[in-house]
Amino acid sequence: MSGLRAWHTTPMSNRELWQNALVQIELGTSEASFRTWFRNTDIASRDGGTVQVAVPSKIVKEWLLEKHHKLILKALRGLDSSIRTVEYAVHRSALPAEKRQPRPAAPENTAIDIQSLYIDKRDNLNPRYTFETFVVGPFNQLAHAAAKAIIERPGLSYNPLFIYGSTGHGKTHLIQAVGNYFKKAHANKKVLYVTSERFAIDYINSVRAGKANNFKDQYRSYDVLIMDDVQFIANTEKTQEELFHLFNAMHDNNKQIVFSSDKHPAMLPGFEERLKGRFQSGMIAEIPEPDVESRIAIIRAKLESHGFSIPDDIVQYIAENVRGNIRELEGVLNMIVCKSQLKGKAISHADVRALIKHNVKPNRGVSVDEVVRRIAQYYEVAEKSIYEKTRKKEVVKPRQIIMYMLREEFGVSYPSIGEKLGGRDHTTVIHSCEKIKEEVKSNTSLEQELEHIRTLIHA
Amino acid sequence: MRITIPKEKILNAILLAERITGKKETLPILSCVLLDVGKELSVRATNLEAGVEVVSQCEVGEKGIVAVPAGIFSQTLRSLSGNTVTLQTDEGNLLVESRGTKTLIKAVPHDEFPSFGVVDGKKGVVIGREDLMRGIQSVVYAASPSMIRPELGSVYVSIDGKHITCVATDSFRLAEKRIVGVSGGGEVELLIPLKHALELVHILERVSDEEVRLSADDSQMIVEGGGARYVSRVVDAVFPNYKEIIPKTATTEATLLKSDFAEMLKKARVFSGGDQHVGLHVYPKKKVCSATARSADVGEMSDSIDAALSGEDIDINFHIGYLADCLPTVASDSIVLSFSGAGRPLIVKGVSDPDFIYLVMPLNR
Numbered sequence: 002m003s004g005l006r007a008w009h010t011t012p013m014s015n016r017e018l019w020q021n022a023l024v025q026i027e028l029g030t031s032e033a034s035f036r037t038w039f040r041n042t043d044i045a046s047r048d049g050g051t052v053q054v055a056v057p058s059k060i061v062k063e064w065l066l067e068k069h070h071k072l073i074l075k076a077l078r079g080l081d082s083s084i085r086t087v088e089y090a091v092h093r094s095a096l097p098a099e100k101r102q103p104r105p106a107a108p109e110n111t112a113i114d115i116q117s118l119y120i121d122k123r124d125n126l127n128p129r130y131t132f133e134t135f136v137v138g139p140f141n142q143l144a145h146a147a148a149k150a151i152i153e154r155p156g157l158s159y160n161p162l163f164i165y166g167s168t169g170h171g172k173t174h175l176i177q178a179v180g181n182y183f184k185k186a187h188a189n190k191k192v193l194y195v196t197s198e199r200f201a202i203d204y205i206n207s208v209r210a211g212k213a214n215n216f217k218d219q220y221r222s223y224d225v226l227i228m229d230d231v232q233f234i235a236n237t238e239k240t241q242e243e244l245f246h247l248f249n250a251m252h253d254n255n256k257q258i259v260f261s262s263d264k265h266p267a268m269l270p271g272f273e274e275r276l277k278g279r280f281q282s283g284m285i286a287e288i289p290e291p292d293v294e295s296r297i298a299i300i301r302a303k304l305e306s307h308g309f310s311i312p313d314d315i316v317q318y319i320a321e322n323v324r325g326n327i328r329e330l331e332g333v334l335n336m337i338v339c340k341s342q343l344k345g346k347a348i349s350h351a352d353v354r355a356l357i358k359h360n361v362k363p364n365r366g367v368s369v370d371e372v373v374r375r376i377a378q379y380y381e382v383a384e385k386s387i388y389e390k391t392r393k394k395e396v397v398k399p400r401q402i403i404m405y406m407l408r409e410e411f412g413v414s415y416p417s418i419g420e421k422l423g424g425r426d427h428t429t430v431i432h433s434c435e436k437i438k439e440e441v442k443s444n445t446s447l448e449q450e451l452e453h454i455r456t457l458i459h460a
Numbered sequence: 461m462r463i464t465i466p467k468e469k470i471l472n473a474i475l476l477a478e479r480i481t482g483k484k485e486t487l488p489i490l491s492c493v494l495l496d497v498g499k500e501l502s503v504r505a506t507n508l509e510a511g512v513e514v515v516s517q518c519e520v521g522e523k524g525i526v527a528v529p530a531g532i533f534s535q536t537l538r539s540l541s542g543n544t545v546t547l548q549t550d551e552g553n554l555l556v557e558s559r560g561t562k563t564l565i566k567a568v569p570h571d572e573f574p575s576f577g578v579v580d581g582k583k584g585v586v587i588g589r590e591d592l593m594r595g596i597q598s599v600v601y602a603a604s605p606s607m608i609r610p611e612l613g614s615v616y617v618s619i620d621g622k623h624i625t626c627v628a629t630d631s632f633r634l635a636e637k638r639i640v641g642v643s644g645g646g647e648v649e650l651l652i653p654l655k656h657a658l659e660l661v662h663i664l665e666r667v668s669d670e671e672v673r674l675s676a677d678d679s680q681m682i683v684e685g686g687g688a689r690y691v692s693r694v695v696d697a698v699f700p701n702y703k704e705i706i707p708k709t710a711t712t713e714a715t716l717l718k719s720d721f722a723e724m725l726k727k728a729r730v731f732s733g734g735d736q737h738v739g740l741h742v743y744p745k746k747k748v749c750s751a752t753a754r755s756a757d758v759g760e761m762s763d764s765i766d767a768a769l770s771g772e773d774i775d776i777n778f779h780i781g782y783l784a785d786c787l788p789t790v791a792s793d794s795i796v797l798s799f800s801g802a803g804r805p806l807i808v809k810g811v812s813d814p815d816f817i818y819l820v821m822p823l824n825r
Binding site: 032033034036037038057058059060061062063064067091109110111112113114115118119120121122128129307308 | 509608679693698782
């Protein structure tokens, strides 16, 4: 096995690890016993040398612990020698998948709006968002670790925690999970999840009612404050000032604060410098776009929660073709689940392809002319001067930015960028790209410009 | 192993256990009952999701353990004519003797029989057996038959000091039963999957003790009493804050006899067609309370009953099954239907029964 392991450049995913272990376990047990006790099991988590195996019931847990523990440990250690201990946990996701289609609910019957009932009115937390349901992958590892760190030592390790990333990448899930964890672990702690918009409305209402002091007292009484989508209170001078004072009061008392936003705090337009400074004083973690492997893991988790399964090659296909936003991914999955329930049979590769084709915006190709036109327009220089040999300062910068954008955003090769921009040498292009890359690190206004340009060229 | 036991006693124990055995399990031991004789006889069965143990007094000749297929054993016992049965192991198999009948049942190796349901310490609450049974029975029909949303496919049971609250909803209707003045005490909150809730009721009906002890953790619950112990998986999920959707005020109210209403629905059901639709029409000013049903294939009907009415006129359609389901559980003879307008839920309550509330959503046309 060790010879084989050498070929794995990346560590095995939990699923692979368990599948491989099961192959060995099957050899060590009778068929009937294997099918009874190892059905619907999986690895729930892996943390250093400890592997947690998810089992469908406590009876199975006790049996595995008593009768098959050695075999399981041996099989797992044979695959990964860093594994030291194996634990068993009864897991919701390990429940037997439902084979029978449930009787279709009367579609014309009004349903109770159950979804909104889960939200606890006292703290606005939705209990469905927990760490257990949060899929951790390389893309959100940092943010997840930071969140885990603050629940270990609230108010002390990283205060505030600032999570940022595009819409649909899981910010809200993560920060609500923090809140739910606190709620569960410390019954005496008061947690509040609030969107910045709600905060602003609360503040305005309290001022209008002449009860600004009540507002202050109320917010200061929380032990953990979680504010989502902080970018929405841009340009609200008084609300920001209130937040600033609230922040100071909480921070001084070592009470944990968590923020989320769609941009890095330094990039937030319409915020006072002192508030931005506060945002940046703790830990900042980005949740970027999920990579393919993480998307596969997310798809599997979502399918499990639907009690639905589709072949691995289709999962792979979806992960590769539905890029970006996790919400989009969820939408496609819902359509697939729905379609297959309607048809009453498993969905085929061709069906999925057709669904995705019709519902997902394709990754648009690039027209160099278009990029040049938009960036030239942005900097208000003549489009054709970009292609000319001029070295005027006001043209050189846009030209370098065009090269940088073509390279970074669209992955055009250096020589072809050079060729298309008036027959320049590829080394010139490399130099330009490096230069912008360096400058962006120290020059925040440039970074903002680039951000604007990005939205322009992707529009 | 060798024991002598009244036939009724062992048959009852086996019948309870037989229901829990795994029907389609790959492991033969799971379709067996385990007979474990120590000071008394313990009969156990499990299908891995749930397990049951029934302890009975008997005359012990010799201790021992044996596992036999549940179906064969129960059929054998049923066909015996004697009043007492002697059970003993014979070269690992089970010999059943009763007034001249001798049966030898092939046993299954019992070391594969899983253990289940260890209670940790003295945790848990002691509650009235009937209270718990009545609470679950009053709401269980409203749970969803599907486990896709585990919390909706379960019965929510919350016990705090003096009350038991049982709730179930499939998102189209919701039933809540509160039982006050509960004996015992302690706090516990759990979600019992529908099929285990039904099984629990079945067992509670057959247990003799007045009180049972219920303990639960995140993954399982244990109910013990009267020599029986039932262990089942529970759902680790959050039950919706259902109280929010119960309307506080009504726009139209009708107070009527439960039997009249049930009779009216019975008449309507014949004509409610495949969709099972029934229309309720309440016009307080004209003093009319009627139901209509129409099916393209069968025909149509309308029926009106006497009722005390107040509020605004309303015409509203329901799934007839959803309306009728709750009636057997309403304790009082008169019921109040509280409407809160088109597209809004209807509340059904007993006039003298503040502890049961049933909410049903209308059809949206």
